[in-house]
Amino acid sequence: MSWLDSLRVTAYSVVVMAALAPVTLAQAQSVGTSRSGQSLGDNGMEHVTRVVKPAGNVMAHARCEAAGPGEPKAVGALPHISAKLTAGKPVVIVAFGSSSTQGYGASKPEFNYPNRLAAQLRKHYPASEITVLNAGVGGEDAPEMMKRLQSSVLDPHPDLVIWQVGTNAVLRNLDPTDTVHLVEQGVVRIQAAGSDIVLVDPQYSPRINERAPLASTMVRQLGRVAALHHVAVFSRFAVMRDWHEKLSIPVEDFVIGDGLHMNDWGYGCFAQLLANDIILSVDQIRYGGDVHGGVRRYRPL
DSSP states (O other): OOHHHHHTOOOOOOOOOGGGOOOBSTTGGGOOBOTTSOBOSHHHHHHHHHHOOOOHHHHHHOOOOOSSTTOOOOOOOOHHHHHHHHTTOOEEEEEEESHHHHTTTOSSGGGSHHHHHHHHHHHHOTTSOEEEEEEEOTTOOHHHHHHTIIIIIITTOOSEEEEEOSHHHHHTTOOHHHHHHHHHHHHHHHHHTTOEEEEEOOOOOHHHHTTHHHHHHHHHHHHHHHHHHTOEEEOHHHHHHHHHHTSOOOGGGTBOTTSSSBOHHHHHHHHHHHHHHHHHHHHHHHHOOOSOSSOOBOOOO
8 A cells, every 4th residue: 555545645736826935035046056065156056956866746645744643732832823813913933944945956946835824824814914024045054054144034023933954054964062052142132032933953854863963963952952041943854854754645746856945835734834833823822822832832723
């Protein structure tokens, strides 16, 4: 029996309108680096076209859902953005990170995760003006990100910062302790500015799995920072591992040919899970309940 049969999936259609595209920050979506550190210009986009496995077939059949019975449902510790969405006020979200945030591997810009997240939230909260700024720059990790934290993250005065970090540090064999120390400094500054935070750890993929001990340490230490500072963490590594190990989805169905970046379906499911958890947090504000409650680990819903 195939994994599609075992999941008893139904058709999954995706409609993305150009009007729902998020605002880019300093042309962040069009600027990136390849594995060699070179700028992703026209040649880079040709490379994307070659290595991206078309996700159309997967997206047409596979639903983004829980790995199985007993998976905990996440409740986001996101009081600031939840209060604003509950009141129908405008919100600003900054998607901060590297190539996974920029959207390397997506077949079209509208299929990167910030665009998909914007579409999901705008559909669910039509009364709120929702702005999602894509501040992803390929090839970066904590040292480079901290240099632009003020301009890319703090200056837009976001209600929520989604910070994807740690992948390139693992690929470079950098000490996770050094990375996490910088992330902790950034978290303190973002919290002082009054923004909610979701930390996103490295992806589960062949190139990251080549450095499994280092990746595990990075995931664990980012979780420690989240716990210490009472911010949310999306365990992307665990979620993607569950897609493969619990749902029996082949890795090549959610990771492109470079063995590292997600494809359209992977980004779409990532965005859906984030949106679902933001909605849960809003519901806790709306209907009462413990919103803060420490660290919440995001899982497929």
